[in-house]
Amino acid sequence: MAPLPEQVLLSELLRRSVRCDHGLDHGAGVQVWMHPPVHRVLGWISKPSAFGNRREVWRLNQLRGISELELLVQGEPAGTEIGVLEKLPTLIDAAVLDRHQKQIGTLADAAIELRSGRIRHYLVSRSDPRLPGSSRWRLSLDRLVDQQPGLVLTALESIDDMPLARASVRQEFLRRSRRWRDQVQVAGNRIEERLEGWLEDQPWQEPEGLDQPYEKDPPPGRRRYGPPVEDEDPWI
Secondary structure (H helix, E strand, O other): OEOOOOEEEHHHHHOOEEEOOOOOEEEEEEEEEEEHHHOEEEEEEEOOOOOOOEEEEEEHHHEEEEOOOEEEEOOOOEEEEHHHHOOOOOOOOOEEEOOOOOEEEEEEEEEEEOOOOEEEEEEEEOOOOOOOOOOEEEEEHHHEEEEEOOEEEEOOOOHHHOOEEEOOHHHHHHHHHHHHHHHHHHHHHHHHHHHHHHHHHOOOOOOOOOOOOOOOOOOOOOOOOOOOOOOOOOOO
């Protein structure tokens, strides 16, 4: 079991099974327990059985270790029912609106400090957040204007005003293609500038013989090109 990192994504807590210090499996995480007004995560909820409405609530400070598939916790959970959990406020899956109150994405995830539970930033998805490999844009807390259940209002003009935190395969291909095109354009401009500079530095010289008049019909005994020849008697 690896030691706890300083920061973790909320989705990493929800997709792992919870195992207590008695070795019991309490099921995978299904929901976050947060306090939206101060952007803080208090814990998460797991589903111990595939059947039934019972859920178990874990405080964030009960977490002791994280492995590839499991979360190691210490202590006992608090039992509750689905009806109670439906009343818990959350911003996850809320619609993200721009300054014109048009939806530009969905709040899909959050980066949290494990020691304090403070949310450092949110992650926004433009498409369905459940799609694997979709792009994520980082939404810092200072870009938020207002929030309410199911809605987050920002002062952004578009989703491109946020830095890209994780690119999908399509987004990464478009970004690399744009970068390659820019690099080729810059290289072409440099070659053209070097060629122009080289031509300007070369002294221009007229080819020899271009200043001599061209004789269309040279006089007898003289070749059009080459040195003149002596008169010869064709009968000898």
